[in-house]
Amino acid sequence: MNQLLIVNSVKALDAGLTSHKVNDLSTLEEGAITLFELDSDTALSAPATKNFGIALGRGANKPAFVIPEVDIDTLEIVKAMPKKGTYGKFEITAPNANAAAGDYTIMLVKKGVVPNERNTWTVTTRVPEGVTKTANAVLEELYKQIKAFADNGLNFTVVYTSGSRLVTITSTTFDEQWTIALGDGFGVKTKDISNSNTTHTVWTYSDGTTVDETFAVNPVGDKDFVQKLAHKCAAGKGFNYLAQESRDIYPGYPEAVESFTLDSNTYSGNSSVGYAIYSLHFATGRKAGKQVDERVWQYVYIAVPVSRSGSSPNYSVTDILAGILPTGRYLDNVNYVAAANIAQSVVTDMVKDSALNGE
Secondary structure, eight states, X not given: OEEEEEOOTTOOTTTTOGGGBOSOGGGSOTTOEEEEETTOSBBOSSOOSSOEEEEEOOSTTSOOEEEEEEOTTTOEEEEEOOBOOBOOEEEEEOOSSBOOSEEEEEEEEEOSOOTTOOOEEEEEEEEOTTOOOBHHHHHHHHHHHHHHHHHTTOSEEEEEEGGGTEEEEEEOOSSOOEEEEEEETTOOEEEOGGGOOSSEEEEEXXXXXXXXXXXXXXXXXXXXXXXXXXXXXXXXXXXXOOSTTTXXXXXXXXXXXXXXXXXXXSGGGOOSEEEEEEEEEEEEEOOSSOSSOOEEEEEEEEEEEEXXXXXXXXXXXXXXXXXXXXXXXHHHHHHHHHHHHHHHHHHHHHHHHSGGGTO
């Protein structure tokens, strides 16, 4: 089961609750979130020590949307910060030399297609025997054919720079992933390890042509990302009949998602604004009405708007769950913090009782 809770950027943790009490969740403001242990009437402000629930407000005098029980024995938490995406790009550079006689071919390959969907587009040109043609001229001929593909609906742009003997192919969507392969007269490719890293790879072909591939990276935490996640989790909220003529029967569908412009000139490469995505994975047991001791594994995603300014690595208080939902295996983190607090208390008491205090 998948569930998504989308928090509003102007709502605080526990907004609307009287003295942070969870006895009446109908007072929880729309878009606000609260977490509470099952045997407590007070909202959490620190990691839970027993199973807890999560509630997302739907407005005054409306019942909140509730995740009734999160099992901390099995709970694991992953947090993804907002990050600007990178479009895939290929820079093909021809050598400053004449091309040998023969065929020259470039194949564009679309990744992740379904059966029977077209996934390859091929361009080719030929240098006849006895004809002198530069490698740059060969690349220009191939560019014109690739550009025709782009002009007829493929989702990339193609730019030819004659003076640099360069063709640049750039994807225009994050929904598609591409790769390219050079064949025939270009020869065999080898990886240029010294000029490659985690963001791009440089390939050198036998004829001297180089291809610099910049890896595509999908954005995380923008409006489109959260809307797609909401679509995948729609059935978990009971949004089952979503044909155009029947979707209006569901109040609150489609869910409200705020728009953020992600940036990249920030701490650790993360965006200074956007949605942080908490992924909670757990299995809650069935203590009543069961025939077998089975557990149903669930994913609960919480999209929380965050913001940060300046060079500080810390995000503002809009990242409201950071102190309540530690990442990793939940019990390991809670037990580690508890052990650290006990150790600190023991050391403090020892110092107080020692001769270091002049006693």
